[in-house]
Amino acid sequence: MCHTCDRVHRADSTVVRFENAGLRLAGGRHIVSDLNFEIRGSEILILLGRSGSGKTTTLKLINGLLLPTDGQVTVEGTPTHEWNPARLRRHIGYVIQEIGLFPHMTVERNVGIVPRLEGWDDWRRRDRARELLELVGLDPSTFAGRYPAELSGGQMQRVAIARALANDPPILLADEPTGNLDPYTGEQILDLLTALNNQGKTIIMVTHESHIAAYAQQRLHMKDGQVEKVEEN
Numbered sequence: 001m002c003h004t005c006d007r008v009h010r011a012d013s014t015v016v017r018f019e020n021a022g023l024r025l026a027g028g029r030h031i032v033s034d035l036n037f038e039i040r041g042s043e044i045l046i047l048l049g050r051s052g053s054g055k056t057t058t059l060k061l062i063n064g065l066l067l068p069t070d071g072q073v074t075v076e077g078t079p080t081h082e083w084n085p086a087r088l089r090r091h092i093g094y095v096i097q098e099i100g101l102f103p104h105m106t107v108e109r110n111v112g113i114v115p116r117l118e119g120w121d122d123w124r125r126r127d128r129a130r131e132l133l134e135l136v137g138l139d140p141s142t143f144a145g146r147y148p149a150e151l152s153g154g155q156m157q158r159v160a161i162a163r164a165l166a167n168d169p170p171i172l173l174a175d176e177p178t179g180n181l182d183p184y185t186g187e188q189i190l191d192l193l194t195a196l197n198n199q200g201k202t203i204i205m206v207t208h209e210s211h212i213a214a215y216a217q218q219r220l221h222m223k224d225g226q227v228e229k230v231e232e233n
Contacts, residue, residue: 013040013041014038014039014040014041015039015040015041015075015076015170015171015202016038016039016062016073016074016075016171016202016204017037017038017039017073017074018035018036018037018038018058018061018071018073019036019071019072019073019074020034020035020036020070020071020072021034021035021036021061021068021070021071021072021073022034022035022068022069022070022071022225023057023061023066023068023069023070024069024070030225031054031057031225032054032057032058032061032225032226033070033225033226034226034227035058035061035071035226035227036227037220037227037230039202039204039218040202040217040218041170041202042197042200042201042202043197043202043203043216043217043218044193044194044197044203044204044205044215044216044217044218045203045204045205045216045217045218045219045220046204046205046206046207046212046213046215046216046218046219046220047059047204047205047206047207047220047222048207048208048210048213048219048220048221048222049208049221049222049223049228050208050223051208053222053223053224053225054222054224054225054226055175055206055207055208055222056097056175056206057225058206058222059173059175059204059206061073061080062075062080062092062171062173062204063080063088063089063092063094063173064080064081064083064085064088064089065089067080067081068080075088075091075092075171090114090117090118090167090169091167091169091170091171092169092171092172092173093164093165093166093167093169093171093172093173094164094172094173094175095157095160095161095164095172095173095174095175095177096160096175097175097176097179097206099156099157099160100160101148101156101159101160101163102148103147103148103149104147105147105148106144106145106146106147107129107133107138107143107144107145107146107147107148107151107159108126108129108130108133108140108144108145109129110148110159110163111128111129111132111133111159111162111163111166112125112126112128112129112166113163113166114163114166114167115128115166115167118167128166129144129162129166130144132162132163132165132166133159133162135162135165136158136159136161136162136192137158137188137192138155138158138159138162143155143159153180153181153185154181154182154185154188154189157177157178157181157185157189158189158192161174161177161189161192161193165196170200170201170202171201171202171203171204172193172196172201172202172203172204173203173204173205174193174203174204174205174206175205175206176206176207176208177189177190177193177205177207178190178207178209178212179207179208179209190212190215193205193215194215213231216233217232217233218230218231218232218233219231219232
């Protein structure tokens with residue numbers, strides 16, 4: 001559940017809506033176009049497709065890293081261009097494909113970046129970071145003081161998920177969360193994301209791995225910047 005917002009995402013409510021949404025370059029070429037779909041609260045939605053199909057662009061339209069040039073994208077009923085950009089991005093956790101941990105910061109400081117920006121006290125940031133490390137299966141007494149270079153790929157991915165959850169956002173975006181991991185570690189990450197979903201998080205994942213589709217309530221197959229097919233469980 002989200003402790004930092006007034007609303008709880010119910011399974012039958014629409015959290016994100018794409019309405020004829022598209023993104024064009026200055027020359028007029030579309031990166032994505034005619035996107036029309038809804039993401040319900042507390043569900044897992046997966047964007048499937050080959051590289052260049054528009055999956056990551058679609059993900060970035062949700063948290064306002066990109067704004068649509070056509071149509072609109074709404075989050076909790078408000079168009080993304082009407083949100084305060086910083087507030088929207090802190091309301092939506094984002095696990096990027098490159099993991100993106102700061103190499104000069106310890107694991108604990110990496111996890112506590114957003115709470116620091118929110119003005120949390122040192123002790124509260126520390127407690128939250130350690131709580132989240134336990135949640136993602138990393139012993140805080142072992143890992144809190146380590147640096148990213150001292151972690152395996154799977155451990156870094158877990159830290160990235162912990163960081164994305166630090167402000168307890170109701171929505172979590174994950175771009176290829178298992179893309180650089182071995183199959184066993186990848187399954188562990190997917191089990192973790194499923195457990196978070198069971199706790200009420202709305203999760204939108206990007207992948208090109210079709211076997212991950214079994215984890216989703218809704219699957220959008222993308223090709224050439226458009227949704228080619230929609231499947232639901």
